[in-house]
Amino acid sequence: MTGSVVLIHLAGAVALMLYATRLVKTGVERAYGDVLRHKLRATLQNPIMAVLAGTGLAIALQSSTAVTLLVGSFAGAGIVSGLAGQLAVRGAEIGSALVAKLLTYDLTLLVPLCLIIGTFLFMATESRDWRQKGRILVGVGLLILSLEMIGQASEPLRESPLMPMIINYFSGDPITAYLLAALITWLFQSSIASVLLMATMAGRGLITPELGVVLVLGVNLGSSIIAPMLTRNSEPGVRIVPVGNLLMRGMGSIVMLVLVMTFKPQIGFLGATASDQIVNAHILFNVIILIAGLPLAGLVYRASEKIVALGAKQAAEPVQVTELSALSETALSSPPQALANATREVVRVCETVEIMLKRIIELYENADEDKINALAALDDRVDERHAAIKIYLAKLIRNPLTEDQALRCQELIGACVKLEQVGDIIVRNMLVHVRKKMALNLEFTPEGWQEITAFHSAVLANARLTFNVLVSRDTETARQLVQEKDRLRDMEREASNSHFLRLRDGTLKSIETSSIHLDTLRDLKQINSLLTSIVYPVLEERGLLRGSRLRAS
Known part of the structure; x- marks a missing residue:
C-alpha cells in the first residue's frame, strides 16, 4: 500500500471520528439541552457543585469547549458569576479527559449494537426525542468504529522507514511537537479527538510515550485557544470565562512543558501501555490544573477581567458605520x-x-x-x-x-x-x-x-x-x-x-x-x-x- 493511500485511509478515519463526535454532541444538545442548561444554572452557585456539573456536562456533550461557551454565555448574561464559571470549566476539562479514557477500552461489541439500535430508533419513529437518542447511539457506534479504522489505517506506517526519522526529530524538538499538537487540536476543534488519535497511534508503536506526553500538553494548549477564538467578537462578559481558561490551562501546559523538558521524568507509573500513559497523562494534567485552579480561581478571574477590559478599551471607539438598506429604488424596474x-x-x-x-x-x-x-x-x-x-x-x-x-x-x-x-x-x-x-x-x-x-x-x-x-x-x-x-x-x-x-x-x-x-x-x-x-x-x-x-x- 502506497504512502498516499495510507494517508487517505487515515484522513478518512479521522474525519469519521470528528463527524461521530459532532453527531453525539448535537444529539445530546437537542434531546437534553434544556434540562442540562437548567441543571447547570441551578448548581453553579456552589463551587464543588460547579466543578461536578462541568464534569458531567462535558461527558454528556463530549466537548469541554461547548461547556466553556455555554458557561461563558451564562456569565455574560449575569446568570452565574464568572468565578463559578471558571470552576465549572475546570470540571469540564476533567470530564473531557474521562471521555477519552473511556473510549480507549475495547468497546468493539458496542459498534453493531449502537448502530442497529440507533438506526432503528431514528427511522422507526417521528418522535423528536427518540430520534435524537438514536442519533446519539449511532454517533457512539461510529466513534468507536473510527478508532478501529485509525488503528488499521496507521498499521502500515510501522513499516515505513520514514517514521523512525520523524519520531526521532520530534523527540529531539519537543517545542515543535508541542506547537504541532496545539495546531492539530485547533483544527479538529476537539481535544478528545486529538488525544484519541495520539493514543491510538501510540498503541501501534508510532509514538513513544515520552513524545506523547509532550503532544498531550500541546493538545491542552490548542483546546484552550478554541473558545477565546470563537468568542472574540462577543460581549466582554461572555469572554471572561474562555480567557480565564486560556490563562489557566494554556499557561499551565507551558509550565508543564518546561518542567518535562528540564527534569525528563519517568512516566511508567502512568500505565502499562503507551496509549494508557498518554490518556492518563492527559487526565493527570487536568487534575493538576483543577487542584491549582481552586486557590487561584479568584486571581485568574481578576486577570481575565483586566485582559478583556483592555481589549474592550482598545475597541471602545469603533468606526461609525451607517446601516445600509438593501431596498434600492433603482432596482424596482427589475422585479x-x-x-x-x-x-x-x-x-x-x-x-x-x-x-x-x-x-x-x-x-x-x-x-x-x-x-x-x-x-x-x-x-x-x-x-x-x-x-x-x-x-x-x-x-x-x-x-x-x-x-x-x-x-x-x-x-x-x-x-x-x-x-x-x-x-x-x-x-x-x-x-x-x-x-x-x-x-x-x-x-x-x-x-x-x-x-x-x-x-x-x-x-x-x-x-x-x-x-x-x-x-x-x-x-x-x-x-x-x-x-x-x-x-x-x-x-x-x-x-x-x-x-x-x-x-x-x-x-x-x-x-x-x-x-x-x-x-x-x-x-x-x-x-x-x-x-x-x-x-x-x-x-x-x-x-x-x-x-x-x-x-x-
Missing part, C-alpha cells in the same frame, strides 16, 4: 432584483426577531431597565424595517409582474406582518411579565421554569427553521414545522396541566407566578403559530396544505 433586495431586508428583520426571542427568556431570569429598554429598541427597528419593506413592495407591485413574482411579493409582505406581530408580543406582552416578575421579586418553581425554558427552546429552534425556509423554500422543512406546531400545542397543554397540579397541591411559588407562567406559555405558543404560518405559502404552492393542516402524503 427579480427588487425581490432579491426585499428578501435580503426581510432576512435582516428575521435576525432582529431572533435576537429578541433569544433575549426575552434571559430577562425572565436577570432583568434590569437597561436590558428591557434595549429589547424594546429592537422592536422599534423591526417596525421601521417592516414599514420600509411594505412601501418598497407596494411600489414594485405597480410594475408588470409574473404570477410567481406577484405571489412572492405577497409572501414577503405576509412574512413581514407576522414578524412585526411577533415583536409586538415579545414587547407588549412578555416584557410586561418580566417587569411584573421583577417588581414583585417572584420566582418560578424549578419544574415550572424548566417547562417554560423547554417550550421557549422549541419555539426558538422552529423560528430558525422558519427563517431558513423563507430563503430556501424547502418543502420538507416546511412540513416539519407544521408537524412541530401540533407537537408544541400538546406540549403547552401538558405544561399547563402540570402547573395546575402544582396549584392544587398548594405550591406557593406556583400560586404567586401562576398568571405569568400561563401567559408566557400562551404567548410563546402564539409566536410559534405566527412563525409557522410564514411557511404556509411554500406548502400551498405544492398542494400540500389544506387550511392549516398538512395533506396526507
Whole structure:
C-alpha cells in the first residue's frame, strides 16, 4: 500500500471520528439541552457543585469547549458569576479527559449494537426525542468504529522507514511537537479527538510515550485557544470565562512543558501501555490544573477581567458605520432584483426577531431597565424595517409582474406582518411579565421554569427553521414545522396541566407566578403559530396544505 493511500485511509478515519463526535454532541444538545442548561444554572452557585456539573456536562456533550461557551454565555448574561464559571470549566476539562479514557477500552461489541439500535430508533419513529437518542447511539457506534479504522489505517506506517526519522526529530524538538499538537487540536476543534488519535497511534508503536506526553500538553494548549477564538467578537462578559481558561490551562501546559523538558521524568507509573500513559497523562494534567485552579480561581478571574477590559478599551471607539438598506429604488424596474433586495431586508428583520426571542427568556431570569429598554429598541427597528419593506413592495407591485413574482411579493409582505406581530408580543406582552416578575421579586418553581425554558427552546429552534425556509423554500422543512406546531400545542397543554397540579397541591411559588407562567406559555405558543404560518405559502404552492393542516402524503 502506497504512502498516499495510507494517508487517505487515515484522513478518512479521522474525519469519521470528528463527524461521530459532532453527531453525539448535537444529539445530546437537542434531546437534553434544556434540562442540562437548567441543571447547570441551578448548581453553579456552589463551587464543588460547579466543578461536578462541568464534569458531567462535558461527558454528556463530549466537548469541554461547548461547556466553556455555554458557561461563558451564562456569565455574560449575569446568570452565574464568572468565578463559578471558571470552576465549572475546570470540571469540564476533567470530564473531557474521562471521555477519552473511556473510549480507549475495547468497546468493539458496542459498534453493531449502537448502530442497529440507533438506526432503528431514528427511522422507526417521528418522535423528536427518540430520534435524537438514536442519533446519539449511532454517533457512539461510529466513534468507536473510527478508532478501529485509525488503528488499521496507521498499521502500515510501522513499516515505513520514514517514521523512525520523524519520531526521532520530534523527540529531539519537543517545542515543535508541542506547537504541532496545539495546531492539530485547533483544527479538529476537539481535544478528545486529538488525544484519541495520539493514543491510538501510540498503541501501534508510532509514538513513544515520552513524545506523547509532550503532544498531550500541546493538545491542552490548542483546546484552550478554541473558545477565546470563537468568542472574540462577543460581549466582554461572555469572554471572561474562555480567557480565564486560556490563562489557566494554556499557561499551565507551558509550565508543564518546561518542567518535562528540564527534569525528563519517568512516566511508567502512568500505565502499562503507551496509549494508557498518554490518556492518563492527559487526565493527570487536568487534575493538576483543577487542584491549582481552586486557590487561584479568584486571581485568574481578576486577570481575565483586566485582559478583556483592555481589549474592550482598545475597541471602545469603533468606526461609525451607517446601516445600509438593501431596498434600492433603482432596482424596482427589475422585479427579480427588487425581490432579491426585499428578501435580503426581510432576512435582516428575521435576525432582529431572533435576537429578541433569544433575549426575552434571559430577562425572565436577570432583568434590569437597561436590558428591557434595549429589547424594546429592537422592536422599534423591526417596525421601521417592516414599514420600509411594505412601501418598497407596494411600489414594485405597480410594475408588470409574473404570477410567481406577484405571489412572492405577497409572501414577503405576509412574512413581514407576522414578524412585526411577533415583536409586538415579545414587547407588549412578555416584557410586561418580566417587569411584573421583577417588581414583585417572584420566582418560578424549578419544574415550572424548566417547562417554560423547554417550550421557549422549541419555539426558538422552529423560528430558525422558519427563517431558513423563507430563503430556501424547502418543502420538507416546511412540513416539519407544521408537524412541530401540533407537537408544541400538546406540549403547552401538558405544561399547563402540570402547573395546575402544582396549584392544587398548594405550591406557593406556583400560586404567586401562576398568571405569568400561563401567559408566557400562551404567548410563546402564539409566536410559534405566527412563525409557522410564514411557511404556509411554500406548502400551498405544492398542494400540500389544506387550511392549516398538512395533506396526507
